[in-house]
């Protein structure tokens with residue numbers, strides 16, 4: 369028997385429950401085939417937790433995550449919570465998990481699958497072969513820097529403040545994750561900053577440059593964030609691995625996601641140093657289609673594959689799950705969000721059944 373792993377399952381809101389069910393079923397299938405076992409334990413987060421406990425991230429949920437080998441999360445948020453003060457909103461739970469588990473490295477792969485090339489808003493010849501990994505710093509920068517807040521001004525009116533700040537330590541540790549990731553890919557790393565204007569970016573660039581001699585096999589380049597936003601749609605194939613600040617990475621990873629046609633396909637991993645990793649789809653809770661069996665579970669399933677690979681070192685199992693996704697797409701099986709005209713449209717549950725059949729067949 370090849371090990372027993374404890375997984376915290378946090379379905380969250382909207383389509384979270386439906387897609388996590390499919391994701392868990394695939395993880396269970398992987399465990400059966402590759403001879404290991406899971407203990408899944410579910411806990412509330414986001415709007416679901418606000419309803420149950422008044423808090424978007426209950427202490428018990430964070431404790432469960434800390435005591436697990438990995439965290440498997442669906443999605444949080446919805447219009448019914450949009451008017452709550454910002455520290456009570458479902459999104460706050462994500463920031464609390466990231467900070468509470470020390471998840472400073474967010475890996476967001478954006479790879480175009482040949483079966484879905486027509487689904488991109490860009491021309492096929494532009495997006496063909498795109499395979500980008502965005503490494504986003506996740507516990508520092510503009511999201512967490514202090515001072516932050518809304519303050520009264522002496523002369524009347526108020527001032528909103530956030531601070532983009534990074535220490536050399538924070539830049540070095542995300543830099544190392546990115547160099548290592550690039551090394552395992554095509555050996556190209558582009559560090560994205562705004563060093564022509566921001567001091568924090570000047571330090572960022574200096575520290576990243578300082579790491580380069582340790583990774584002579586990786587080709588390091590630098591790009592300003594505005595140019596990167598443009599180059600991603602102009603010539604996305606020039607990128608292999610991108611490393612960047614929290615807020616820049618939030619924006620650029622959505623843009624990179626859209627190259628692939630559907631944000632419904634993209635998984636993510638958030639990693640710290642040693643503790644449990646967090647795995648979740650890049651997309652949100654899609655309240656407009658929640659509970660209607662229309663959601664695309666593939667990003668959740670692919671997040672499960674990342675969990676197998678990064679937290680459990682079960683890379684064969686991860687590959688088998690990814691292959692099952694390719695197989696169902698090759699069979700022409702599509703949820704509504706990735707359907708070309710004439711495609712065979714299935715619901716979330718049926719997609720899950722097809723995946724299991726492909727995995728086990």
Ligand code: IPM
Nearest residue numbers: 445459460462463618621650
């Ligand atoms: C993301 C999301 C979150 C972020 C929000 C929901 C807090 O946009 O994971 O990219 O800004 O980090």
Ligand code: MG
Nearest residue numbers: 618619621622
């Ligand atoms: Mg985002």
